[in-house]
Amino acid sequence: MTLHHIEERLGNPARRIAAVRAEIADTGTYRHTTRELVFGARVAWRNANRCIGRLYWHSLSVRDRRDVRDAEEVAEASADHLREATRDGRIRALITVFAPDTPQRPGPRIWNEQLIRYAGYAGPDGGVTGDPRNVGLTAAARGLGWPGGPGTPFDVLPLVIEDAGAGPRWFALPEDAVLEVELTHPEHPWWHALGLRWHAVPALANMCLEIGGVCYPAAPFNGWYMGTEIGARNLADTDRYDLLPFIAERLGLDTSTDRSLWKDRALVELNRSVLHSFDRAGVTVTDHHTESRRFLTHLGREERKGRPVGADWSWIVPPISGSATPVFHRTFETVERTPAYVHHPEALDRARGVAPRCPADPAAPPRPSGLV
Ligand code: ARG
Numbered sequence: 001m002t003l004h005h006i007e008e009r010l011g012n013p014a015r016r017i018a019a020v021r022a023e024i025a026d027t028g029t030y031r032h033t034t035r036e037l038v039f040g041a042r043v044a045w046r047n048a049n050r051c052i053g054r055l056y057w058h059s060l061s062v063r064d065r066r067d068v069r070d071a072e073e074v075a076e077a078s079a080d081h082l083r084e085a086t087r088d089g090r091i092r093a094l095i096t097v098f099a100p101d102t103p104q105r106p107g108p109r110i111w112n113e114q115l116i117r118y119a120g121y122a123g124p125d126g127g128v129t130g131d132p133r134n135v136g137l138t139a140a141a142r143g144l145g146w147p148g149g150p151g152t153p154f155d156v157l158p159l160v161i162e163d164a165g166a167g168p169r170w171f172a173l174p175e176d177a178v179l180e181v182e183l184t185h186p187e188h189p190w191w192h193a194l195g196l197r198w199h200a201v202p203a204l205a206n207m208c209l210e211i212g213g214v215c216y217p218a219a220p221f222n223g224w225y226m227g228t229e230i231g232a233r234n235l236a237d238t239d240r241y242d243l244l245p246f247i248a249e250r251l252g253l254d255t256s257t258d259r260s261l262w263k264d265r266a267l268v269e270l271n272r273s274v275l276h277s278f279d280r281a282g283v284t285v286t287d288h289h290t291e292s293r294r295f296l297t298h299l300g301r302e303e304r305k306g307r308p309v310g311a312d313w314s315w316i317v318p319p320i321s322g323s324a325t326p327v328f329h330r331t332f333e334t335v336e337r338t339p340a341y342v343h344h345p346e347a348l349d350r351a352r353g354v355a356p357r358c359p360a361d362p363a364a365p366p367r368p369s370g371l372v
Contacts, residue, residue, distance in 0.1 A: 020212075028103035031066075032211060038062045040211030041095050041219070044339035046302075050315035052291050052327070053223050055298040060221070061094045069099035069108045071161040075171035078115055078159060078205070078220055082177040085201050085222050089179065089283035095221035100214050108218045111160035111168060111350040112137060115203040115220050116178055119155040121148070129153055132239055140353030146170045153241070154180070154197050159205075160350075161218075168355070181281045185273045190250070196243070198230045198274070200283045206351050207341040217347070224284040226291050231271035232319040243270065267320055288318035292325035310335025 023030040032040065046057040063084070065077050077096055085094040099107040120128045120135040128135060130153050141158055142148060149155030156178055162168040179200040185191035203222035208215045235241045244266045248255050251269060253262035278285035295316065302309045311332035322328040346356045 029100075029214060032214065034064055036211070037064055037066075037097060040339040041097065041209060041221070044209055044211065044341050045093075045221075047310065047335075047337045047340050049310045049312040049334045049336075051223075052226065052295045052316050052318075053286070054309075055294045055301075056093060056223075059093055061092060063094065063096040065096050065098050066100065066216075069105075069163050071108060071163040071166065071169050072171065074098055074108045074110065074161050074163070074218060075159050078110070079174050079177040081220055081222075082115055082173070082201060082203065085203065086177075086179045089200060089281060091201060091222070091224040091284040093221075093223045095209070095219055097209065097216050098218040100216045105164045107216060108161060108163040109347070109350065110205040110218050110220065111140070111162065111353075112157060113204065113206050113351040115159065115205050115222075116173070116199040116201060117157045118153070118199075119149055119157050121151065130155060131234075131241065136353030137351060138353070140168075140355075141170050143353075144168060144170045146172075153195075156199075162350075179283065181277050181283055183273050183277045184280065185269065186276045188251075188269075191273060194246075194250070196235065196273075198225075198234065200225075200278075200281075202229070204341070206343075206347040208344055208347065209339070210342055211339040217344070219341075221341070224286065225278070226286045226288055226318070227271055227274040227278070228288050228318050228320055231274040232267055235270060235274075236267060271320060288321065288325055292316075292318065292327040296326055308335060310337065 020030045041062050042057050042060045045051065045060055046054055048054065063077075063081065068074055068077055077098070081094060081096040085092060101107045117134050117137070118131040119138040119141075120130040120132050121138060122128055122135050129151060130138070134157060137157060137160065138148075141160055144160065146158050156173055158170040158172045160168050160170050180197050181200055182192065183194070183196040183198070201222050202225055203220050205218075205220040207219070207221075208217045209219035209221075210216075233240065235243045244263050245255060247270055248262040248266040251266060253265055254260040255262050275285060275287055295311075299309050299311075309332075312334050313327075313332050316332060317328050318325055349356060
């Protein structure tokens with residue numbers, strides 16, 4: 001498309017840029033139009049080097065809640081986000097954008113790394129009930145007065161939300177906002193009794209959406225799961241649920257030697273169980289073979305449009321059966337571009353339950369300026 005065509009469709013950008021400059025001179029920041037926000041959120045997805053699911057970047061639905069900064073309202077709108085994204089299992093890609101950082105005021109912050117996460121309760125013996133990844137946030141929520149859940153390995157954490165000026169507060173997620181899938185297996189009837197489950201919607205909640213120099217620190221967004229994220233990582237990693245030895249034993253595999261490939265075999269059955277269970281429950285899920293092919297379709301499409309696609313090989317190649325997927329057999333280059341979803345170091349600290357350092361601390365990160 002030539003510049004002439006762009007101008008015909010969208011008008012001359014010079015006018016908009018002049019208006020933005022004037023607004024920045026006046027207020028220190030500027031407000032995106034709805035179209036800019038929608039386009040920015042979609043292109044931020046398109047620019048995500050680590051995401052294999054970008055073929056659908058253009059279908060992202062955007063809820064504009066820039067009017068919301070109060071923690072309780074963020075919690076309510078986040079529960080609505082989950083309901084609207086879940087739709088009984090017909091999951092759709094959705095982002096809700098809350099108030100941005102401005103020079104006058106930081107926007108709200110969701111401490112949880114995802115809207116739905118399972119608690120990790122550290123025991124006295126160093127063991128953890130639940131998801132070890134969330135031990136810090138679980139302790140922080142308890143420190144804020146959350147009484148804790150029933151103590152199962154899959155207790156849904158409350159949201160911990162901070163709005164400008166006020167400290168963080170916790171808010172329980174309403175049950176009807178959280179869809180979960182119980183894991184069964186296509187051949188082993190006993191599998192169900194293991195009591196394994198996972199939540200249907202992965203909704204990243206602590207990445208900043210950065211568009212045109214403006215940072216939206218609370219902009220939860222979700223797609224749908226690729227089975228391996230659950231079956232080969234969340235439930236299998238040794239620093240997460242670490243279930244391979246447990247599953248292998250129940251499958252009657254020889255765990256006395258690595259060379260029986262008991263880990264590999266347990267991984268495959270766990271991943272079959274995830275895909276089978278999501279399918280049976282009518283919950284959208286993709287598999288790594290399909291998604292690898294789609295990613296290459298995406299790449300081809302973008303390249304034909306003259307847009308280079310950045311990608312991080314180590315994130316794109318699935319954690320099981322890499323070489324059986326086409327993405328393994330080529331290289332990619334990362335490309336850092338904005339708009340983008342970015343991890344701020346303080347946000348990573350918050351997700352570990354560590355409050356940001358006090359502003360008087362000389363080592364503290366600079367206060368948000370509104371423009372990044
Ligand atoms: N890997 C993360 C998890 O297992 C989710 C990341 C986003 N995934 C996605 N399919 N949109 O919870």
